[in-house]
Amino acid sequence: MTIRRWVGVLAALCIGLGWVAGAQAGPTLDKVKAAGQISCGVPTGVAGFAAPDSQGHWAGFDVDVCRALSAAIFGAADKVKYVPLTAQQRFTALQSGEVDLLSNNTTDTLQRDTALGFNFAPVVFYDGQGFMVPKKLGVKSAKELNGATICVQPGTTTELNLADYFRANKMEFKPVVIEKLDEALNAFFSGRCDVYTGDSSALNANRLSQAPNPDDYIILPERISKEPLAPVVRHGDEEWNDIVRWMVYALIEAEEKGITQKNVDEMLKSDAPDIKRMLGVTPGMGKNLGLDEKWAYNEIKLVGNYGEIFDRTLGKDTELKFERGLNNLWTHGGLMYAMPIR
Amino acid sequence: MPTDTIPRPTRPSPWRNPAVRSMVVQVLFVAAVLALGAFLVHNTVVNLRRQNIAGGFGFLDREAAFGIGEALIAYTPADTYARAFLVGLLNTLYVAGLGVVLATILGTVMGIARLSRNWLVSKLAQIYVETFRNIPLLLQLFFWWGLLRETAPAPRLAWQPLPDVFVSNRGIAFAVPSPDPAYGWMALAFLVGLAATIGAFRWARQRQAQTGQQFPTGWIGLGLVVGLPLAMFLLSGAPLTLDRPEMKGFNFTGGHAVSPEFAALLLGLVIYSGTFIAEIVRAGILAVSWGQTEAAMALGLHPIQRMRLIVLPQALRVIIPPMTSQYLSLTKNSSLAVAIGYPDLVSVTNTMINQTGQAVEGIAMIMAVYLTISLIISALMNVYNRSVALVER
Numbered sequence: 016m017t018i019r020r021w022v023g024v025l026a027a028l029c030i031g032l033g034w035v036a037g038a039q040a041g042p043t044l045d046k047v048k049a050a051g052q053i054s055c056g057v058p059t060g061v062a063g064f065a066a067p068d069s070q071g072h073w074a075g076f077d078v079d080v081c082r083a084l085s086a087a088i089f090g091a092a093d094k095v096k097y098v099p100l101t102a103q104q105r106f107t108a109l110q111s112g113e114v115d116l117l118s119n120n121t122t123d124t125l126q127r128d129t130a131l132g133f134n135f136a137p138v139v140f141y142d143g144q145g146f147m148v149p150k151k152l153g154v155k156s157a158k159e160l161n162g163a164t165i166c167v168q169p170g171t172t173t174e175l176n177l178a179d180y181f182r183a184n185k186m187e188f189k190p191v192v193i194e195k196l197d198e199a200l201n202a203f204f205s206g207r208c209d210v211y212t213g214d215s216s217a218l219n220a221n222r223l224s225q226a227p228n229p230d231d232y233i234i235l236p237e238r239i240s241k242e243p244l245a246p247v248v249r250h251g252d253e254e255w256n257d258i259v260r261w262m263v264y265a266l267i268e269a270e271e272k273g274i275t276q277k278n279v280d281e282m283l284k285s286d287a288p289d290i291k292r293m294l295g296v297t298p299g300m301g302k303n304l305g306l307d308e309k310w311a312y313n314e315i316k317l318v319g320n321y322g323e324i325f326d327r328t329l330g331k332d333t334e335l336k337f338e339r340g341l342n343n344l345w346t347h348g349g350l351m352y353a354m355p356i357r
Numbered sequence: 358m359p360t361d362t363i364p365r366p367t368r369p370s371p372w373r374n375p376a377v378r379s380m381v382v383q384v385l386f387v388a389a390v391l392a393l394g395a396f397l398v399h400n401t402v403v404n405l406r407r408q409n410i411a412g413g414f415g416f417l418d419r420e421a422a423f424g425i426g427e428a429l430i431a432y433t434p435a436d437t438y439a440r441a442f443l444v445g446l447l448n449t450l451y452v453a454g455l456g457v458v459l460a461t462i463l464g465t466v467m468g469i470a471r472l473s474r475n476w477l478v479s480k481l482a483q484i485y486v487e488t489f490r491n492i493p494l495l496l497q498l499f500f501w502w503g504l505l506r507e508t509a510p511a512p513r514l515a516w517q518p519l520p521d522v523f524v525s526n527r528g529i530a531f532a533v534p535s536p537d538p539a540y541g542w543m544a545l546a547f548l549v550g551l552a553a554t555i556g557a558f559r560w561a562r563q564r565q566a567q568t569g570q571q572f573p574t575g576w577i578g579l580g581l582v583v584g585l586p587l588a589m590f591l592l593s594g595a596p597l598t599l600d601r602p603e604m605k606g607f608n609f610t611g612g613h614a615v616s617p618e619f620a621a622l623l624l625g626l627v628i629y630s631g632t633f634i635a636e637i638v639r640a641g642i643l644a645v646s647w648g649q650t651e652a653a654m655a656l657g658l659h660p661i662q663r664m665r666l667i668v669l670p671q672a673l674r675v676i677i678p679p680m681t682s683q684y685l686s687l688t689k690n691s692s693l694a695v696a697i698g699y700p701d702l703v704s705v706t707n708t709m710i711n712q713t714g715q716a717v718e719g720i721a722m723i724m725a726v727y728l729t730i731s732l733i734i735s736a737l738m739n740v741y742n743r744s745v746a747l748v749e750r
Binding site: 102103110160161162164169170171174175177178179188190193194195198199201202205206209251 | 422423424425426433434435503506507511527605607608610618695696697698700704707708710711712713
């Protein structure tokens with residue numbers, strides 16, 4: 016009898032210790048290296064940001080952020096497992112450790128940073144919430160939307176900004192809240208809602224890629240919120256947080272220094288000390304991050320600098336033709352500013 | 358050999374006693390389950406604390422700050438999360454309650470129709486059952502929702518099948534009487550009439566048992582239930598001002614509107630659950646042996662009396678237990694609302710979880726609510742079941 020009890024207690028303890036250890040799971044970098052890939056939470060399909068291309072490979076701005084991280088860690092851009100997550104699923108997936116980071120058009124807010132237990136990497140895209148309406152509705156400004164039915168995705172800052180905006184302007188609205196992006200857009204394009212609201216960049220992408228006739232829809236001029244979109248990691252692993260932060264800074268810094276996918280090999284011969292430091296010709300930076308000295312070189316060589324990624328996925332080389340605007344370098348009147356790599 | 362060298366039989370070890378053994382095993386099992394539960398709770402709390410995720414239900418008092426499309430009680434984004442939760446709960450109860458009633462009616466009709474001797478009627482009922490029982494409910498919901506959305510015109514071009522009834526892709530808007538104190542009195546009169554009818558019915562049954570004389574309770578009851586409120590309505594001067602829907606700006610204001618999401622969900626739930634109920638009713642009726650019907654015929658009861666007095670009371674004993682399961686699954690299936698944007702309990706709580714990050718608390722609340730609703734339904738059905746069960750002597 017006693018033996019059996021002790022066996023039971025022992026078994027319970029083993030299970031217990033195993034689970035606690037599993038939940039703590041050591042530094043994320045070790046886990047990622049052991050798995051041989053990064054598990055990256057991306058949107059479920061927004062043209063330009065993250066969508067499978069005609070061959071079924073994930074492509075887009077958010078995807079390239081994951082690829083750059085993979086390049087920095089593994090020296091290869093394709094060691095990524097893409098986990099498409101809806102706005103509602105993404106935070107639980109990150110908290111529970113199902114993904115190692117979110118590159119999911121996530122707005123950096125105080126609430127998420129603190130109560131949800133996350134750390135935000137530097138902003139990779141400055142956005143603002145807007146409204147899309149059918150042209151034939153004849154609406155020219157968001158101020159005319161009193162009484163409108165509005166399709167929105169749940170679990171986003173969008174839903175809260177929407178309620179705030181209508182309250183601030185003493186207007187009424189009827190939300191139709193649909194979790195799946197495709198269903199929400201279908202509902203809007205089929206006329207269930209007068210308005211669809213979301214981040215204006217995504218709105219434009221949705222309009223061009225999913226509207227039956229893109230010219231029938233316009234995006235109203237108002238931007239009712241600030242939406243700084245950034246990659247997200249869990250609290251409690253500072254080393255991993257640092258890697259993601261500097262991975263982003265390296266992309267921006269490379270554009271500022273004129274280092275591109277094409278000329279990065281020539282740049283290795285550069286005499287400029289800051290370029291030598293960044294590309295690992297002068298060692299030290301990689302070691303500080305716990306990565307190979309070639310981390311930034313690999314990012315640029317395999318994925319490109321920030322400007323190249325932007326142009327390739329969202330900007331002038333695409334049908335979306337986004338202006339750089341706030342997302343230009345600080346030297347060109349935008350907000351993109353990398354901390355010094357030294 | 359001295360006899361005292363024969364060893365005294367030793368007491369067998371307690372381990373050889375089946376009663377003790379089974380007791381020990383059961384105690385150990387319960388202890389293990391409790392330990393596992395305690396460990397899971399502890400582990401969750403520790404992990405949440407380690408990630409600096411605040412716990413507790415304090416967030417319920419905070420401002421919700423998000424909008425909800427349909428609410429049975431007044432709600433604005435300035436209200437608390439607790440109120441938002443209540444709105445979701447009422448929406449769930451509303452659709453589930455209506456669904457249970459309508460599915461029962463549809464299922465009973467279809468179940469009886471399948472037993473009809475008319476070939477066409479029974480085949481149609483069979484086709485209905487076999488089609489809708491075998492398509493996943495989620496697909497049916499998407500189908501109805503898409504159908505309602507895509508076929509109906511925009512609000513400005515709304516169909517008007519009846520005066521003051523507008524059908525558009527925003528739903529069906531229709532006129533309702535504006536609130537008036539007289540309606541409260543009418544409701545009271547209705548309840549009084551209902552109580553009087555039940556009393557009359559009991560009295561008539563007793564009298565019939567004693568004297569064999571029948572009493573027209575049906576007509577008297579109808580008079581009481583309909584006549585009393587009607588008299589009250591006329592007495593208070595027939596106050597009938599209609600609250601008419603009117604196209605204003607983007608949408609209809611005034612009147613009452615049924616959204617496509619609600620309509621699709623209700624339609625889906627009723628049609629899907631109706632198939633199962635039809636089969637349950639059919640099985641229940643077939644379970645009553647033909648001899649009972651023959652005996653009733655021999656007594657000279659006509660078909661309706663046969664159904665009402667002989668077959669149905671016996672069939673109910675077979676029908677009620679599986680029916681309870683159907684009501685429970687209909688209620689739980691209503692949580693599929695989240696897919697088509699009807700703000701039910703799950704949909705609202707999901708948003709709540711996302712805005713606050715209180716996933717553990719939110720899910721616990723959903724589970725507690727569904728458990729409570731299910732236990733109440735099953736308790737009520739058990740009470741009813743006991744009242745129709747065979748009284749054994």
